[in-house]
Amino acid sequence: MYGNQPGLTMCKKDRVSWHMIGMGTDTDMHGVYFQGNTIHLRGTHRDSLALFPHVSTTAFMQPDHAGIFRVFCSTLYHFQRGMNQIYEVSSCGNKDPSEQPYGMIRTFYIAAEEVEWDYAPNKNWEFEKQHLDGGWERYHRRCRRGVSRLGSHMSNVETKNALVLSAQFWQTRDFTQGHESLGKLPSVHGDIFMNHTENWIGSQYKKVVYREYTNGEFVEIKAQPPQEEHLALLGPMIHAEVGDSILIIFMNKANRPYSISAHGVEDMESGKGLPVPVTKPGEIKTYRWNVPKRSGPGPSDPNCIPWVYYSTVNFVKDTYSGLMGPLITCREGVLNEKGRRSDIDSELVLLFLVFNENESWYLDDNIKKYLNKDPRDFKPSDDFEESNKMHAINGKIFGNLHGLIMNENTMTNWYLLGIGSEVDIHTIHYHAESFLFKGHGYYIVMYLTTSMLAWRQPTQSFETSVLLSVDNRIPYSTKPPSRGASHPATAPSNEEPGKEQLYFLGKNLGPRGAKAALVILFIIGLLLLVVMVILSLTLRSARKRVAYQEVQSCALPTDAL
Incomplete structure (x- = not known):
């Protein structure tokens, strides 16, 4: 417990196998997280995996830089009680340089600010x-x-x-x-x-959220595009390609210290034996994340995969207070000049989490404001604590999440995020639609991508279908494409559903490789056409000469006339 496990040492560039075994009872459901490096699991790139009782699995890792990192259970209840250890990566004389960024530097201005949040404005x-x-x-x-x-x-x-x-x-x-x-x-x-009663706070709580601004002055909040309305409580959607660097200019507008860190990517501060730098109230700090190849999609992954960014000052309390957002890493050439995906029509992000407001930094503030009681004298009942566990999707409950809209006959990727405690076991059901998924199930702190070809126009809904979960259904809808607008349906291959990749002669091609292959094939086809025309003309000429020679051989001699 608490980092006391010896022997978790390895060398940089070593090929390491992690053999993990789950035992115990129904409480032993673990989301194993590897800080600072990613693992290779059945052709996918992850930094977390699910471990259930009486189940074992093996993950492969090749650490790319030396340092001291943590491996721990991200089930929040277990994390609080010491289920975390340290593993150390030494250089061991390996002088191979770490992979250097070679793509774009993508800059985002993000602030942490306190808000009055309503889980259910419409009841x-x-x-x-x-x-x-x-x-x-x-x-x-x-x-x-x-x-x-x-x-x-x-x-x-x-x-x-x-x-x-x-x-x-x-x-x-x-x-x-x-x-x-x-x-x-x-x-x-x-x-x-x-309901707001003398013993229940209701649906409104003070929380803290990530919000994007237009520049480093942090005066004007960046206008949220309509396709991101569904993010609700979540921070802005950050996109990057393999080889890029992400620069986060972060301002803390809240009244207590926070930070911003991310799963999956190479955090320039990690591996030095130091925690992620803390940003105090009113301060501005710069955080940099690199996106090496191991942070992008694996061979069996779709073109883009999701991660999460969050605050690490107090992982549990910061998370339940509301600080998290989606980070999407893609293969090279997938993003357009605006930083959006060019291979699909729309993206939707869903975070399934039971927000335990009893663990929030702002519980006392909420008791004081909404119950008009002194938190020091307040004795919480079982009903009170239960009323503060909000079974939410993107911070909304009971059909209050808006913006889940797709155009008819278009391809949508759904990024499904799972964070929380052992109660956060969610089975997602889409009404009247099916989806394509090639990968593996997810659990606490697990992320995956599914693809959906929207073809029905009426409003439908999806829900979590766990028996003991509070009923939480969220509507989504499809609409016909606007006149004059083109919305091509981008569907994955029929032979390998859920895998948005192109294979040519056994080689996996990215978007740029696919375009180059198409041009080469076109040129080869054109050359073959020219050769065929030349051969056809040559053959025709040869046939005429043969016929003429036959006529000449059959002609009568002149002395016989």
Whole structure:
């Protein structure tokens, strides 16, 4: 615990195998994170992997620079309690220079600022759902009969667990009548998260977020394009290609220290045995991240893969307070002159996280403002703590996330992000649409990309389908393309769904290689056409000469006339 594991040493450029084994119970669900380097996992590039009980896996790493790094469980509950270690990379006389940036320097002006955040500005969805859900009594009776039949074969604890499961799933209020000895079961109706009472804060909280500005004066917030409206609580979407450098000019407009760091990329401050530099309130600092080849997509990845940037002053509290945003790294040639993807039509980012406001830096401020009570004298109840666990997508609950719009017959990439604790196990279901995905499932601090070809116009929704999760459905919609606008559908290969790559003679080509191959093939085809025309004319001429010679050989001699 707490970095006391010896022997995790290696040399720069070594080919290292990490063999990881998961044991234990249902609480042993781990998101293993490797700081400072990425791992190669079945043809993909990651810096995190999921480890479940009684499951083992092997990941490969080739560290590219010397330093001291951490490997830890990013399940926030486990991280707080010491599940982190140190691994050391020594140069060992290896003088091979680290990969140097050779692409663009992409500059972003980002500030951390405090806001009053509303998880559910519109509460009609959940309230109407409660009134329309008239079949719950029928399920109540059915579940109660089923548990009664099993009662003789179950212990008291098992019976209680079954009742909790049924009550939470069917959202009943009086399911425990006749089972008072089992205790009061929690309600999962949305009113505990949305209603403001003398004991519940409601849906509004003070939080801190990343926001992008137009320049280093940090006066004018950069206008958010319509396609990024869905980011909501998240910071701006940062794009970069392999070989680029990302320059973050960061200002802390909040009232406590924060920082900005990122998964996956090469942080110029990491590996020196020092934490990421802290930016105090009112200060401006510069952070630089390089994007080496290992930070970009692997052979089995799509053209772009997602990572997350966040604050590291206090990983748990900073995260629950709201500081995080998406970082997208792409293959060379994928981004256009505006820094946007040219190979697809739209990008959508979704972060699935149960925001535990009880762990936020601003809990006392929220108690003081919204409950009008002194936090020092306030004694939180179980209901109060439960009401502060917001089951959100991009910081919104119960259908309040807007901007998930796609054009009909266009290709969209969905970047799905998972962060949090052991309760953050999410199964995402898209209504009326399917998606293409080639890769591996994700868990806490895992990121993946899926592709969707939107072809239905009506508004649909997606939801997390975990049984004990609070119902959280978010609408998304497709619309016909505007007149005069061209929206080509960019679909992956039928032979390898979910993989936006081109293979030619067994070689994986990037966008630039594909264009060069197309030009070469065109020139070769043109040359072949010219050769065919020449051969055709030559053959025709030869046939005429043969026919003429045959006529000459059959002619009568002149002395016979």
